Amino acid sequence: MTPLLQYFKKFSPLSKEAEKAIIEISNIETIKKNKDLQPIGHTCKTIYFIKQGVARIYYFKDGIDITERFFFENSIIARVESLFTGKPSRKAIQILEDAEIIAINANQLFKLYDSYPEIERLFRKIFESAYVETVNRIEGIQFHSAEERYNALLNEAPNVLMRVPLKHVASYLGITQVSLSRIRGHH
Amino acid sequence: MTPLLQYFKKFSPLSKEAEKAIIEISNIETIKKNKDLQPIGHTCKTIYFIKQGVARIYYFKDGIDITERFFFENSIIARVESLFTGKPSRKAIQILEDAEIIAINANQLFKLYDSYPEIERLFRKIFESAYVETVNRIEGIQFHSAEERYNALLNEAPNVLMRVPLKHVASYLGITQVSLSRIRGHH
């Protein structure tokens, strides 16, 4: 659980009791490549932390598999549009590389908010930060050509291109796989 | 201040003292159309609530004015990528229709979080909800043609098209004004 506690420290300090309380509602799981960690249609009641491996959130639009986001080591995954609304998610979480993850029970976590304001504060900050990333991503999408978006990804997150099938990168960038291949071909 | 308190109630209950504490750090302002409420380059230290009027967040990309989002009555505006990071914002808030707004001092608000966990919880929920909207918007952008995005806007927020210059709608949709005009022409 150490990497998780280290991750938390970057956002907000926690007392030993608060750390213990979170650990008590968390489980380490090992998941094989290509497995769905959470399927489409289920309400998100778990917040995951990736210790090792790669994952993505994806969904289907008109029958086409679209990747919403990739996740690597030391990051939190949650389908927030379900977690924060209680509605079933149209999205799934899939493991792309054999992974070791920590699963935090969200309902129990939210209960901890009442007794540990420091935990509520920690997760407030974690999700504020995720919100900022998402806002910045919109800026990256609005008004950039596919080629510009590809080059930006190449600069900012080359690990995505090293560790993830290009077909997923294509849908993440909002283009077809064929277009991505063509763009890459322009050297 | 009543509409603000009503707005809060939709997210989380507040004690009378907490309400009072927020009201003490808030001011009502009247702003004329076309004024910048907050200019580019300033660090966001205010959270606004629109009582009446329309506003947008915009920025310049390669010299071109791009609208990130529109805001109408009974909503909260903040440039979160500055508010939550303390960095200066590359974005501005502009008033598009004569407006009456409530300005909440963010630094003072964040101090209130320590004495009023209920206020921290309220704003946690407000921004969680804004985060969800932003995630959903990415889904709307990824993999839709300009025409589909226009029609979606027409359905989901016709008020945008009634109250806002089309040139701003175009950049919001990620297309040129000329393209938007062409799409509208295809009736």
Place this chain on the structure above:
DNA sequence: CTAATCTTTTATCATAAGATAAAAAATCAA
């Protein structure tokens, strides 16, 4: 190791949207 499957590239053609220019319409200021 081999066959089957999945992923990526290459090629061709069609189309949506960009760039530019200019006209028309609407808004604003004196």
Place this chain on the structure above:
DNA sequence: TTGATTTTTTATCTTATGATAAAAGATTAG
């Protein structure tokens, strides 16, 4: 009200990306 400015539309030409098909390459299971 009138002229000036801003906004929106229309037109032409160009280009990036989609759709489809097929080949090449990589991965996986037996």
